[in-house]
Amino acid sequence: MRLKTPREKRILYFKTTLRIFLYGLMIMVGFISMTCGTWTKPIVLVPIAVCIALNADVLVSAFVGAFCGFLIDIACERLFGYNAVLLAVFCAAVSLIYELYLRKRFFNYLWITALVSFLQCRLDYEFYYKMWNYENVERIFHSVTLKVWGYTMISAVVIYVIFALINKLLMPKAHLTIEEVIKTS
């Protein structure tokens, strides 16, 4: 990597701090949106966690996933830690998949989010409703679970745009020296 001047370092530090702050703000806004009102709401913290995992290290992704999961547990009144475990695993897996196999494209993000969100919704349905064998329980799957998943996917598009904007403005770009370029090519 090219060596940075003190001024560049300061700018990088400022941008990174601001980016992390904005990520945190997005998480808080997502959490608050999930706790207000009585209508069916998207689980926006899932696409937010996935968006952060796209650009973060595996451990950081797992940590962010766990944090978002805890917030989902509070908002949805689930066993504290249940969603945290799920999202920590999912986000770490997403980060790893992106690191090894996938390019950062919108389509890849969409299908990954669809999969993660569907798994989260399906497991929630299995453990919190189906397992207890309520009469006509499948209606909950159609009227609540699928609806929540659909809303989550719609919100995922908006969240991707916001994160793309934040990353475009504040994500540090990798600068390679001529020697490194020659070496890698």
Add this chain to the structure above:
Amino acid sequence: MREFLKSTRFKILLAFIAFLVGIMIYAVTKGGYSLSGASFINTVTKPLRFVSNNISMKLEKTVDRIENADAYYEENQELKKQVGELNKQLTDYDDLKTEVEELRKLVVIKEEHPDSVFSQPAEVLGYVANDPFRGFTIDRGSADGIEPYSPVITPEGVVGITIEVSQHTSTVRTILSPDLSVAAVCSDTNTDFGIVEGAVITAENNMTKLTHLTPEHKLKKGSLIVTAGSSGLFPKDYVVGKVKSMGVDPNGLTAYAEIEPAVDITRLSSVFVITDFDGKKEALNAAQDTP
């Protein structure tokens, strides 16, 4: 001077002054009404005077603003402060009003149920996200004497029970949930006992179900269902709701009724928690002792 006094100009001037005095005396006799000439002038000059007066007022105001800017600024700051204080007083007044209303309701319930001990009014903090059975969180917890499985009510009727209690918040499971069973009876007949238990289908319409009725029950549409108080979970005689429709279970041995809760569970803003009531411990202990 003498020449002037003898001149024609002086005589004309005197005549003119006399004319004016004459007009003046005539005007006095009109009893407050304008002379026709004055009235005509007023009418003709009215628009002009209006415009000129506006211009003059604006100019005066501008000059006044420039001259007294500091004084106005200070006055403005003072008034802002006063408005802030008044707004705060208004908010306090609204809070007090709400509290008084809540306490009035509490007094009514207490008079109706002297055997029950109530918590302070609890505000609904929010509904559990995407819960088909409308669970919610309230702003009172163990610090306010609330325990898990305490009945939650409003002046209109039964809402549910607390299922998870922290120091300052509690989560409430509503009577729409299949996980909550409340012994209930029809208040009209006092013989048709059943169990109020939510179901997935009824919860979609914010209704609950009275199950385990005998097929020979005497319920009819509109019958009032109240708590029976036999389980120890809920005190006696709290309104659950009204019968909306009835049917017989597929096994043919028992019947059920769909109940419209007396409380609109989807639009709650505050509730009361019954922290203690007659028969609570005895019934619960008896239930626990039963093998």
